Every structure is written in C-alpha cells, then in structure tokens.
Amino acid sequence: MALTYQVNAVGKLDTTSSLNTKQNASMASEKVSVLCGEEDEALEYDDDEYDLEAFSDADLSCEDRAPGFSDSVNGVVKPRILLMGLRRSGKSSIQKVVFHKMSPSETLFLESTNKICREDVSSSSFVSFQIWDFPGQIDFFDPTFDYEMIFRGTGALIFVIDSQDDYVEALSRLHLTVTRAYKVNPDISFEVFIHKVDGLSDDHKIEKQRDIHKRTNTDLTDAGLEQIHLSLYLTSIYDHSIFEAFSKVVQKLIPQLPTLENLLNIFISNSGIEKAFLFDVGSKIYIATDSSPVDMQTYELCCDMIDVVIDISCIYGMPNTEAGLPHDKDSMAIIHLNNTTVIYLKEVTKFLAMVCFLRKESFARKGLIDYNFHCFKKAIQEVFDVRVKVQQSRKLLNQRRWSKLTLTSGVCSSTH
Numbered sequence: 071m072a073l074t075y076q077v078n079a080v081g082k083l084d085t086t087s088s089l090n091t092k093q094n095a096s097m098a099s100e101k102v103s104v105l106c107g108e109e110d111e112a113l114e115y116d117d118d119e120y121d122l123e124a125f126s127d128a129d130l131s132c133e134d135r136a137p138g139f140s141d142s143v144n145g146v147v148k149p150r151i152l153l154m155g156l157r158r159s160g161k162s163s164i165q166k167v168v169f170h171k172m173s174p175s176e177t178l179f180l181e182s183t184n185k186i187c188r189e190d191v192s193s194s195s196f197v198s199f200q201i202w203d204f205p206g207q208i209d210f211f212d213p214t215f216d217y218e219m220i221f222r223g224t225g226a227l228i229f230v231i232d233s234q235d236d237y238v239e240a241l242s243r244l245h246l247t248v249t250r251a252y253k254v255n256p257d258i259s260f261e262v263f264i265h266k267v268d269g270l271s272d273d274h275k276i277e278k279q280r281d282i283h284k285r286t287n288t289d290l291t292d293a294g295l296e297q298i299h300l301s302l303y304l305t306s307i308y309d310h311s312i313f314e315a316f317s318k319v320v321q322k323l324i325p326q327l328p329t330l331e332n333l334l335n336i337f338i339s340n341s342g343i344e345k346a347f348l349f350d351v352g353s354k355i356y357i358a359t360d361s362s363p364v365d366m367q368t369y370e371l372c373c374d375m376i377d378v379v380i381d382i383s384c385i386y387g388m389p390n391t392e393a394g395l396p397h398d399k400d401s402m403a404i405i406h407l408n409n410t411t412v413i414y415l416k417e418v419t420k421f422l423a424m425v426c427f428l429r430k431e432s433f434a435r436k437g438l439i440d441y442n443f444h445c446f447k448k449a450i451q452e453v454f455d456v457r458v459k460v461q462q463s464r465k466l467l468n469q470r471r472w473s474k475l476t477l478t479s480g481v482c483s484s485t486h
C-alpha cells in the first residue's frame with residue numbers, strides 16, 4: 071500500500087494516495103486512488119448558511135424504572151426505537167457496534183443488561199431518536215411496569231432473534247410483544263432482526279427467514295391480527311448487514327424521506343450519477359437514497375469509503391474546534407476504482423455526507439456535478455428550515471397549552 075499525503079498550510083487535509091486494497095469479495099484487489107480533503111473549487115459557495123446541525127452528544131443512561139414518556143430535547147419529543155428480545159440475543163451488541171463504534175469481537179465481553187438503557191442519538195438534523203435497550207429477562211408485562219406508556223411513544227420496535235439458537239420461545243415472545251404493542255399503538259413499525267446469521271450458510275439463512283416469516287404470520291392470522299406487518303432482516307454485527315437494517319428502520323422515522331428521495335432522484339438524473347446515498351457519517355446509517363434498488367456491495371463500498379475518510383482525517387486532519395471532529399462540511403473524497411467507477415463523497419453538513427457512484431466519463435463533468443450538489447444542499451437547507459418551523463410552532467403550542475393549564479389551575483385554587 072503506497073500513500074502520499076500533503077497537509078496544506080492551514081492544516082486542512084489534502085491527500086493523494088493510491089493503494090492496492092481488497093475492497094470486498096466481488097471487487098478483490100482493485101486499484102484505488104484516493105483524493106481527500108478540501109477541494110480546489112472553481113465555484114465558491116458561502117457555506118456558513120449550511121451549518122444545519124445543533125449537535126448534541128449521545129446521552130447514555132440506564133434506569134431502573136421506565137423513563138418518562140415525554141422526554142424531550144429542546145421541547146421536541148424524539149421518536150423512540152425499542153430493542154427487545156430474549157437474553158443474549160445480541161441487543162446491546164447491536165447498539166454498541168452501530169452507535170459506539172465498538173468492534174464486534176469486543177461485544178463478547180459485554181455484560182448482561184439488567185436495566186433499561188436509554189440513549190439519545192442526535193447526530194444530525196434528520197437522525198434524531200432515542201434507543202431503549204431492554205434487558206432480556208425483563209417482564210414488561212408485570213402490572214407494575216407501565217408498558218402502555220412505553221409503547222405509546224414508540225416509533226419502531228426491533229425484536230432481535232438469535233438465529234443460532236432454538237427460536238420457538240423467541241417467536242412466542244415476539245407474538246406477545248407485538249400484539250400488546252399494536253393494541254396500544256398501531257402506528258409502531260415492527261422490525262424483526264434475525265440476528266447472528268454470520269454462522270449460517272446462505273441457503274440456511276433463507277430457509278430460517280422463510281420459516282420465521284411463515285410462523286409469525288400464521289400466529290398473527292390466528293389471532294385475527296393479519297393487518298400487522300412485520301419486516302424481517304437477516305443481520306450480523308460481523309458485516310454491514312446490521313448497518314443496512316438499521317438504516318431502513320431509521321428511514322421509516324424520517325417524515326421527510328420522500329422529499330429527500332425526490333431530491334436525490336433529481337440530483338442524479340441531472341448529473342449523470344448512477345447511485346447516490348445520503349449518509350449519517352457517525353453511524354454509517356444511510357438516511358435516504360434515490361429510488362433505484364440498493365445492492366449490498368454498493369452499500370459496503372460506501373461504508374468502506376466513509377471509514378477511509380474518517381481514518382485519514384483523524385490521522386492527518388486538523389480537529390474542527392467547534393465539534394471536535396477532524397472532518398467538516400467542506401470535506402470531500404474521490405476514489406477511482408479500476409473498473410472505471412468513481413465514488414465521490416461530499417459532506418453536506420458536518421454530520422451528513424453524500425456518497426455517489428458514477429462512471430469515469432460522467433466524472434469529467436465534475437463542475438456540473440458540483441453545481442448540482444450546491445443546489446441539492448440548498449434544497450436540503452429548505453427542508454430543514456421547514457422542519458425547524460414546524461418544531462417551533464409545536465413548541466409554542468405546547469407552551470401556550472401549559473400556561474393555559476397553569477392559569478386555569480391557579481384560578482381554581484384561588485376560588486377554593
């Protein structure tokens with residue numbers, strides 16, 4: 071592997087490297103050249119206006135009791151994702167690997183969770199939710215446990231099934247959980263992770279998925295609840311499948327998803343790009359992509375590219391003083407694969423990046439792509455502005471309700 075780096079005078083990363091790397095099974099030993107850093111842009115944009123993020127660090131807390139329903143940040147209630155499943159099914163490992171960059175092998179030493187662990191994930195404007203990791207042995211149908219309150223504020227319920235274990239008990243638990251949750255809140259999206267599939271052959275994986283799909287649907291039909299839709303995913307922390315599955319779960323919680331998809335469609339069709347993803351850089355969750363189908367290898371390449379950019383930025387980039395990040399909204403990277411494909415990464419904000427796949431010929435029109443990207447960024451800003459306005463008016467409405475309530479109770483108490 072040969073790398074040549076150049077860090078320019080202001081400490082911004084300017085890297086040119088060419089490395090022989092095994093990208094993945096299908097693209098083995100491809101020659102990759104990486105250009106990473108601040109771009110010599112012909113077009114000059116005032117990027118200050120795109121500083122969209124109000125970053126808040128992940129706030130991790132474990133609680134004995136169920137945390138309050140209306141936990142909010144800046145008066146905005148975040149959608150909640152519940153991680154449920156039997157003991158040792160892999161719930162905490164999933165959370166640690168996806169959101170804390172823990173290496174999969176380190177999860178072997180994780181202790182069993184004995185309290186509900188709640189975490190705020192607010193890395194970008196569009197990725198903002200809470201994850202509640204439930205201990206496997208918890209009896210949340212205990213009368214002292216207010217499960218109604220928990221399900222009422224839930225956006226998605228992820229039920230983790232250990233595919234390397236006998237899953238009969240897990241399926242009956244899944245059925246019980248889903249039926250109770252649905253009665254309280256029919257809007258929850260039910261996601262089933264058939265987890266730890268790294269130990270299974272491809273045929274075996276498909277067979278398990280089919281079997282679980284059949285059994286769960288039969289149980290729901292027998293209970294007269296055939297309208298409940300369960301989404302099944304084959305996952306493992308040892309590959310990218312867990313990130314892809316989590317991306318799909320998170321996307322369902324983003325109300326602006328159709329707009330983002332539409333914007334990406336317009337962007338790629340006008341720029342000669344084949345595929346574009348909008349990534350939350352920190353978690354490698356893609357929050358949107360254009361409407362063409364996603365194949366796993368493309369997604370894996372995107373994740374690898376983000377890793378390369380972050381690693382090189384961490385080593386050679388200057389930390390951004392505000393957020394303490396080595397990359398910022400001006401960071402970009404270009405990787406030329408030896409099959410004439412170019413992967414182009416550009417930061418949309420400090421935490422969001424666009425990763426595009428295009429042919430070498432199309433990349434000749436980089437000026438056009440950059441101009442279209444500038445328009446895309448502007449449009450994202452507008453979507454974000456609308457979101458902020460909606461949140462502010464909701465906050466105002468809540469405050470008015472509160473002051474009305476306190477006024478009424480004050481009047482009542484003074485008349486008594």
Ligand SMILES: Nc1nc2c(ncn2[C@@H]2O[C@H](COP(=O)(O)OP(=O)(O)OP(=O)(O)O)[C@@H](O)[C@H]2O)c(=O)[nH]1
Nearest residue numbers: 158159160161162163177178182183206266306307
């Ligand atoms: N092979 C394999 N093992 C995994 C995977 N995910 C988690 N594990 C292992 O499964 C074991 C249990 O993982 P945990 O994350 O502690 O499980 P949990 O569901 O949080 O367990 P409780 O806290 O007891 O409810 C650990 O040894 C992990 O290393 C996976 O995708 N593949």
